[in-house]
Amino acid sequence: MKILLCYPPVSEEYNPIRDSGLAPHLSTLCIASHLESLHDDLDFLLLDGHHLSLEEICGKIRTFSPDILGCSVDFTNYNNAVRLCEYSRKISPEIWNVLGSNHATNMADRILRNRRCIDFVSTFDGEPSWEDLVLIRKGKLPREKGRNLAWYDPDTRRVIHTRKELMDLEEMRGVDYPLIDMEPYFAMQEKVLGKGFRMMQFTSQRGCANKPLCVFCGRYTDGIRFRDPEVYAKEIAYWTEKYDLTEVWDRSDSFIQSRRWLMDFCHAMEKHTHRFREGRTTFKTYARADQLLKEDVIDCLKGLNFRMVFIGYEAGDDRILKNIGKHSNLEVYLKATENVFSAGLDIDASFIVGLPGENRQSMDNHVAFARQLVEMGLDKIRVNRLLVLPGTPLYRKVMETFPELNDRDIIPQDLLQHKLFLTDLYDLNEFGGDVEAFKEAQRACADAMTGTVLAHGGGAEGYGYGKGRNILRGKQLQSRNRED
Numbered sequence: 001m002k003i004l005l006c007y008p009p010v011s012e013e014y015n016p017i018r019d020s021g022l023a024p025h026l027s028t029l030c031i032a033s034h035l036e037s038l039h040d041d042l043d044f045l046l047l048d049g050h051h052l053s054l055e056e057i058c059g060k061i062r063t064f065s066p067d068i069l070g071c072s073v074d075f076t077n078y079n080n081a082v083r084l085c086e087y088s089r090k091i092s093p094e095i096w097n098v099l100g101s102n103h104a105t106n107m108a109d110r111i112l113r114n115r116r117c118i119d120f121v122s123t124f125d126g127e128p129s130w131e132d133l134v135l136i137r138k139g140k141l142p143r144e145k146g147r148n149l150a151w152y153d154p155d156t157r158r159v160i161h162t163r164k165e166l167m168d169l170e171e172m173r174g175v176d177y178p179l180i181d182m183e184p185y186f187a188m189q190e191k192v193l194g195k196g197f198r199m200m201q202f203t204s205q206r207g208c209a210n211k212p213l214c215v216f217c218g219r220y221t222d223g224i225r226f227r228d229p230e231v232y233a234k235e236i237a238y239w240t241e242k243y244d245l246t247e248v249w250d251r252s253d254s255f256i257q258s259r260r261w262l263m264d265f266c267h268a269m270e271k272h273t274h275r276f277r278e279g280r281t282t283f284k285t286y287a288r289a290d291q292l293l294k295e296d297v298i299d300c301l302k303g304l305n306f307r308m309v310f311i312g313y314e315a316g317d318d319r320i321l322k323n324i325g326k327h328s329n330l331e332v333y334l335k336a337t338e339n340v341f342s343a344g345l346d347i348d349a350s351f352i353v354g355l356p357g358e359n360r361q362s363m364d365n366h367v368a369f370a371r372q373l374v375e376m377g378l379d380k381i382r383v384n385r386l387l388v389l390p391g392t393p394l395y396r397k398v399m400e401t402f403p404e405l406n407d408r409d410i411i412p413q414d415l416l417q418h419k420l421f422l423t424d425l426y427d428l429n430e431f432g433g434d435v436e437a438f439k440e441a442q443r444a445c446a447d448a449m450t451g452t453v454l455a456h457g458g459g460a461e462g463y464g465y466g467k468g469r470n471i472l473r474g475k476q477l478q479s480r481n482r483e484d
Ligand code: B12
Pocket: 010, 014, 015, 016, 017, 019, 020, 021, 022, 023, 024, 025, 026, 027, 028, 030, 031, 069, 070, 071, 072, 073, 074, 075, 076, 098, 099, 100, 101, 102, 103, 104, 106, 122, 124, 125, 126, 127, 129, 130, 203, 216, 217, 218, 219, 251, 252, 253, 384, 387, 389, 390, 391
């Protein structure tokens, strides 16, 4: 059986973000690695729309002629995923078209009601869905018995959902990197991040300790799950040595969700490789500020030769942090920031403007807070506009307030944002009730926050490459302070 898995290219109406294409998507790699460990009669083709055009991917669908085409989607590439499925339906009705991901999970009903070219939506973890899809396709399992699957039943005009199953991560196989040619990625990393930079990403956990999730977070709801720290350490050590990596990026939501797990992982790493201790490879992860307060945690990060911790501060205003359910505050943020900097590690700080309750005062507070962080040593910031992602309370708010949008599977992000700002989560009186004036104030706030970091020689948006080696604009590299 032939399986083509792809991340479709970002559609014309959206810009790929700076980090796009620097590393293969873990979704497609995890699924293929999992299936490969269970079956020896599957052929895989993994494609990345950050490196291939829509036409090139259509060409591969034609020549590879898969039994199942699986697309990993978010709001930026969903339109193109539909195009690929329409194309595959046109050239061969035998191909099953399947979509999966957080976006697909949260939009499953709307996708299936609107698109007949999509046979299944995989909901939640893709591994159980794919295990069963393969069996269903082979005629060994009725689709009703499959896990994490949804489809449209034309007879009842209903979307059928099968049983939900979250994967036990202790059972998870490591990522089998040779499934993909890493060379184009390493070449892109060299171009964007500098000579000799070699990074691969991994995943040790799924889920987030924050319950309920932050109001803007587009993850599907699951519980926190961890891989066996020993198995995971072995995996990291193996690929780091094999590919001579200079950086490892763990893409879990927050790497430090369990102190116990972190300690076990650090000890296991010591056993399996010395590359981190010797300073030849660095570590980067996402981390929540409230998990960066304990000394032993910071010591652990130092032991792993952390180059950078990516912290989602989101806002510099306690009222906004409360509104979004972040379960943190500025006092915690400052303590965590001080802990990280005093250990000699770098921070990649992420903020969002336009969160519920945003007003002139909160925006002034964000700018003042960014300034405070810069004074403490921050030299990397990205200030994002709020995204209204399916599955979130914000998306639900828009649908409740504007029910005419409810059935659509494609709603431009601009429109969602505009509609959200008109809901009672915001008071636009200060802006004369004008959404455009509110957005203009957000732009000014984002520019001021970013400007504070740039004025101190820091960098904005992008992977960043250590102190004084930040990406500033586009694909350009900052020339000053660079020796290569
Ligand atoms: C890494 C990452 C990125 C990287 C991707 C780099 C790379 N090459 O991998 C970068 C930085 C580029 C990125 C970008 C964006 N991202 Co992002 N990203 C993540 C992050 C942190 C990890 C993703 C990951 O690797 N997970 C591990 C894998 C194994 O899990 P997975 O992707 O969910 O896949 C599993 C299932 O979803 C399912 N599945 C996935 N695909 C498919 C396909 C099929 C056919 C099937 C059957 C199943 C299936 O099976 C997989 C295995 O269980 C997630 C948060 C998270 N923890 O998931 C956010 C996340 C996916 N990103 C998100 C968003 C919004 C974006 C952006 C749109 C943001 C923006 N500012 O524009 C962009 C879009 C991309 C673009 N236009 O370039 C949201 C998506 C929410 C949503 N509902 O769509 C998330 C969930 C963050 C969040 N908390 O809200 N992102």
